[in-house]
Amino acid sequence: MSVFSVEIFLVVFGLALLSLEALMPTITRRTLSTISISGVALAFVLFLFASKSTADLPAFVQAYHQLDTLAVFYKGFALVITLLVLWLTVESSAYLTKFTPGGNYSELFSLPIIVCVGMMWMASAKDLVTVFVSLELVTVSFYVLVAFARKSNLALEAGVKYLILGALSTGVLVYGIAWVYGATGALTFEGISAALVDPATTKQAALLGAAFLLAGLGFKVAAAPFQMWVPDVYQGAPIPVTAFLSVGSKAAGFVVLTRTVECFMAKGSVIAPEVQGLLIVGGSLTILLGSLPAIFQTSVKRLLAYSSISHAGYLLLALGAGSARFDLDSGGVVAFYLATYLPMTVLGFLVLALIRANGGGEDLRDFRGLAKRSPLLALVMTLALASLAGLPLTAGFMGKLFVFLGLVDQAAWGALVCAVIGAAAGFYYYFRAILAMYSNDAQSPAPLSLSMGTKAGAIALAVVIIVVGVYPKPLQQLLAPTAAAVVAH
Amino acid sequence: MSVLEIVILLPILAALAIWLGAPARATSVGAAIINLLIVLGLVFQFKPVSVGGAGMAFESARVVLDNPAITFGVGADGVALIMALLTVLVTFAAVWQIAADKPAIYHIASLLIAGGGLGAFLSTDVFFIYAFHELALIPTFLMIGLYGHGDDSHRKAVAWKTTIYLGAGSLILLAGLAWLVLEYSGGQKLTFDLNALRAQAASTPLPVEKQGMIFFVLLIGFGTLVSLFPLHSWAAPAYATAPTPVAMLHAGVLKKFGLYGLIRIAMPLLPEGVQVEWVQQALLYMLLGNILIMGFVTISQRSLDRVLGNSSVMHMGYIFLGIAAGTEVALQGAVLLMFAHGISIALLFALAGRMRNQLGTLELSKLGGLASHAPVFTILFAFGAFASIGLPGLANFAGEVMVFLGAFGADGGTKLGPLQWTVILALWGVVMSAVYMLRAYRDIFQGTANAGLFMNDPVVSQRIPLIILAAALLVVGCCPWLLLDLLKSLSVAKVAAM
Numbered sequence: 009m010s011v012f013s014v015e016i017f018l019v020v021f022g023l024a025l026l027s028l029e030a031l032m033p034t035i036t037r038r039t040l041s042t043i044s045i046s047g048v049a050l051a052f053v054l055f056l057f058a059s060k061s062t063a064d065l066p067a068f069v070q071a072y073h074q075l076d077t078l079a080v081f082y083k084g085f086a087l088v089i090t091l092l093v094l095w096l097t098v099e100s101s102a103y104l105t106k107f108t109p110g111g112n113y114s115e116l117f118s119l120p121i122i123v124c125v126g127m128m129w130m131a132s133a134k135d136l137v138t139v140f141v142s143l144e145l146v147t148v149s150f151y152v153l154v155a156f157a158r159k160s161n162l163a164l165e166a167g168v169k170y171l172i173l174g175a176l177s178t179g180v181l182v183y184g185i186a187w188v189y190g191a192t193g194a195l196t197f198e199g200i201s202a203a204l205v206d207p208a209t210t211k212q213a214a215l216l217g218a219a220f221l222l223a224g225l226g227f228k229v230a231a232a233p234f235q236m237w238v239p240d241v242y243q244g245a246p247i248p249v250t251a252f253l254s255v256g257s258k259a260a261g262f263v264v265l266t267r268t269v270e271c272f273m274a275k276g277s278v279i280a281p282e283v284q285g286l287l288i289v290g291g292s293l294t295i296l297l298g299s300l301p302a303i304f305q306t307s308v309k310r311l312l313a314y315s316s317i318s319h320a321g322y323l324l325l326a327l328g329a330g331s332a333r334f335d336l337d338s339g340g341v342v343a344f345y346l347a348t349y350l351p352m353t354v355l356g357f358l359v360l361a362l363i364r365a366n367g368g369g370e371d372l373r374d375f376r377g378l379a380k381r382s383p384l385l386a387l388v389m390t391l392a393l394a395s396l397a398g399l400p401l402t403a404g405f406m407g408k409l410f411v412f413l414g415l416v417d418q419a420a421w422g423a424l425v426c427a428v429i430g431a432a433a434g435f436y437y438y439f440r441a442i443l444a445m446y447s448n449d450a451q452s453p454a455p456l457s458l459s460m461g462t463k464a465g466a467i468a469l470a471v472v473i474i475v476v477g478v479y480p481k482p483l484q485q486l487l488a489p490t491a492a493a494v495v496a497h
Numbered sequence: 498m499s500v501l502e503i504v505i506l507l508p509i510l511a512a513l514a515i516w517l518g519a520p521a522r523a524t525s526v527g528a529a530i531i532n533l534l535i536v537l538g539l540v541f542q543f544k545p546v547s548v549g550g551a552g553m554a555f556e557s558a559r560v561v562l563d564n565p566a567i568t569f570g571v572g573a574d575g576v577a578l579i580m581a582l583l584t585v586l587v588t589f590a591a592v593w594q595i596a597a598d599k600p601a602i603y604h605i606a607s608l609l610i611a612g613g614g615l616g617a618f619l620s621t622d623v624f625f626i627y628a629f630h631e632l633a634l635i636p637t638f639l640m641i642g643l644y645g646h647g648d649d650s651h652r653k654a655v656a657w658k659t660t661i662y663l664g665a666g667s668l669i670l671l672a673g674l675a676w677l678v679l680e681y682s683g684g685q686k687l688t689f690d691l692n693a694l695r696a697q698a699a700s701t702p703l704p705v706e707k708q709g710m711i712f713f714v715l716l717i718g719f720g721t722l723v724s725l726f727p728l729h730s731w732a733a734p735a736y737a738t739a740p741t742p743v744a745m746l747h748a749g750v751l752k753k754f755g756l757y758g759l760i761r762i763a764m765p766l767l768p769e770g771v772q773v774e775w776v777q778q779a780l781l782y783m784l785l786g787n788i789l790i791m792g793f794v795t796i797s798q799r800s801l802d803r804v805l806g807n808s809s810v811m812h813m814g815y816i817f818l819g820i821a822a823g824t825e826v827a828l829q830g831a832v833l834l835m836f837a838h839g840i841s842i843a844l845l846f847a848l849a850g851r852m853r854n855q856l857g858t859l860e861l862s863k864l865g866g867l868a869s870h871a872p873v874f875t876i877l878f879a880f881g882a883f884a885s886i887g888l889p890g891l892a893n894f895a896g897e898v899m900v901f902l903g904a905f906g907a908d909g910g911t912k913l914g915p916l917q918w919t920v921i922l923a924l925w926g927v928v929m930s931a932v933y934m935l936r937a938y939r940d941i942f943q944g945t946a947n948a949g950l951f952m953n954d955p956v957v958s959q960r961i962p963l964i965i966l967a968a969a970l971l972v973v974g975c976c977p978w979l980l981l982d983l984l985k986s987l988s989v990a991k992v993a994a995m
Contacts, residue, residue, distance in 0.1 A: 400628030
């Protein structure tokens with residue numbers, strides 16, 4: 009059984025789940041969520057044991073699907089984040105019921121599965137058309153998910169903003185693809201990089217196409233100067249969807265960006281220096297535009313949105329300033345960073361969801377006294393925030409370390425200064441939330457009761473953050489091309 | 498599980514146990530005592546290896562990452578053991594003196610800071626040396642921000658300034674360390690292991706100019722953590738505002754991390770770095786800023802906590818002088834002074850904390866005549882104060898005199914160059930310490946007591962850690978070879994091979 013079968017299974021499962029409610033109106037949300045989570049978990053297990061070799065793919069797919077280390081990693085990543093998002097949806101039930109008409113939000117259990125499939129296909133894309141189609145699958149599903157809490161004006165506003173800007177960026181992306189095709193005569197990544205190395209290619213045309221392509225993808229990953237939509241959309245969307253956007257959509261965008269950049273910056277490519285320059289300048293700008301406004305945020309959800317932008321900046325710098333000196337190339341560093349980004353972001357959104365579900369809001373003042381209400385949540389949130397800030401011994405630091413090493417190796421001093429400023433600013437806005445949690449307020453706040461499952465999940469994520477921070481070797485071996493990582497893991 | 502790993506992990510696990518509900522005081526004091534005994538045992542067991550050997554004892558390593566090669570490696574040589582001894586002594590005193598009514602977070606924070614310090618001193622891998630030091634950042638931030646002295650907005654402001662300043666400094670340090678690791682990994686894979694890096698440095702040293710540049714970046718990074726002038730303004734308010742155990746641990750132990758990093762990482766890997774002319778000049782000016790400018794600032798302080806905080810910044814200048822000189826005697830003196838200063842400032846902050854609790858104020862003008870009712874307390878304070886001034890017979894003198902002599906005689910004793918002039922100017926720092934410490938002593942303990950402001954001696958159980966600290970000052974002061982023998986192999990050549 010090949011990985012492709014798993015993806016087909018997921019598509020069918022997702023569509024079936026979507027229609028299940030229409031066919032069986034009496035089905036409870038609990039049953040639906042259980043089926044949904046079990047299905048994705050089953051898919052993950054199947055994925056672990058599936059054959060990851062291209063030879064086992066059905067013949068008609070082989071031309072469009074690649075299964076290298078990165079593809080397999082991102083497929084697993086997509087499955088994991090979908091599972092976690094479904095779990096977050098279960099945790100946010102109280103507030104989702106409030107903001108959807110009739111308290112009906114069962115689509116939130118089936119649409120993420122479709123998104124997951126889209127992300128898995130994006131990971132394997134070998135050519136620009138497949139990229140575009142799978143990207144659209146993900147994006148259109150997200151248009152629905154973002155606006156889902158339809159009784160909230162904020163969510164509707166977020167949905168409309170995302171729709172319009174997303175559609176615009178798709179147009180820009182397609183325009184870029186057209187120019188790249190015109191300049192290079194190829195749509196596959198291999199063909200494009202071969203053409204770019206060929207001196208006969210018109211440099212300006214290729215560069216224009218590349219710029220539009222990067223702009224379209226930059227929108228998806230929240231890169232400056234296309235990041236303006238992020239705070240509003242992240243704040244308006246329901247918390248599980250925000251987590252999905254922040255981690256899943258970003259990862260999917262970055263796998264495509266990795267392939268595109270590797271293609272554009274192939275050895276001897278005529279546009280390599282310009283693309284690298286764009287990435288480094290764009291990355292530095294993204295860090296600054298993500299970190300500096302975050303200093304003034306009082307809403308934790310918006311804060312996490314700005315932090316998402318800031319992290320995208322680091323990822324762009326990793327792409328632009330890769331170092332050949334250690335086992336991970338720039339694509340590997342990006343994947344590593346995203347793998348560390350997953351637990352800490354999900355944990356942050358989990359705590360946010362739990363506070364929201366227990367009568368609070370999303371502001372800093374709703375975090376006050378959390379240490380008294382639930383010492384466990386305060387501790388795991390502290391770990392998550394410390395990891396987001398990049399404190400050593402947590403997973404977040406490893407990613408930043410690789411970025412720093414790359415920047416110093418490439419002597420990108422301006423970018424290094426921006427990275428330092430961003431991280432220093434991060435100490436302020438992340439620690440402000442930590443301080444709020446441990447603050448003693450005059451009145452004794454209501455204790456937060458958590459189910460065993462919630463506690464177990466929170467502890468598991470926290471443990472992952474620390475373990476990866478102290479012992480990153482297994483994760484790196486998963487990504488290092490020299491390791492036998494294409495085999496099931 | 499090697500013994501050093503236990504020493505590092507014990508405080509961290511104890512902190513976790515307290516968080517999970519174990520009795521706070523019993524757990525923390527128990528862990529501190531166990532650590533103290535283990536490290537004392539290691540100190541007595543340690544036999545310095547002859548010059549040329551690796552000099553590390555009690556080593557163990559666990560590979561954490563392949564390329565770049567990062568290992569959770571631990572190992573101790575003389576410098577590390579002295580620093581570890583300092584840490585466990587100060588930790589013991591700090592957790593012992595936490596009052597029974599303080600919330601458990603006092604104990605948790607102190608243990609985490611101690612664990613971070615021990616990890617930083619006992620690691621042999623640049624990554625973990627850096628990482629463990631950062632462990633102390635959040636506990637310090639929370640303690641100053643939530644439980645610091647003064648009103649809410651003041652302590653929050655101090656907490657922010659300290660944290661952001663230290664955070665920015667550590668980021669610059671990270672950039673410097675990344676540069677160092679990249680330069681010294683030749684064409685082979687990147688490694689963070691100190692042994693491997695210094696082997697590489699010995700076989701293919703970098704051009705001198707580059708050494709100077711990297712050394713300067715590390716100096717700025719480490720220097721911020723040690724309150725090197727002009728990157729010092731976070732320190733005095735932080736120590737004045739922090740709760741007593743945090744002040745003791747931070748001023749006594751954590752501050753020495755930057756200096757330790759320079760001696761352990763920067764100097765062996767960049768042996769000519771500090772001798773590059775512009776770097777040396779910059780360092781000399783900065784350390785004179787510490788000694789002279791901060792000396793005058795300390796003299797103008799009117800409150801004991803500020804006097805102690807600023808004096809702490811001032812004394813770092815002497816240690817930097819030892820580093821700038823780089824000779825064997827000067828470096829040994831610097832390490833000894835690090836130990837001595839840590840003990841003396843911890844003792845003084847503990848006593849100041851008690852005074853603040855009992856009397857409610859540390860304003861020198863309001864205090865007076867305490868000696869009549871608290872003679873033991875007075876003697877203990879005298880130990881700390883005189884040690885700080887540099888009275889012979891107490892540990893600080895041994896370190897200071899070695900630094901001065903070592904620095905003055907640096908160029909074979911024939912030259913009167915910038916280093917020697919710096920020594921001459923730095924000697925005035927001793928006079929300045931005498932001024933502010935003696936004045937503080939006179940204002941607090943002698944003369945007539947102010948109405949209502951008197952306190953009794955601490956009960957016997959509360960005196961124990963303070964007596965231990967004072968005894969350490971006396972013992973090391975009269976018999977400095979007890980510690981210097983551990984450093985026997987610490988010469989410049991040894992530092993390069995360290």
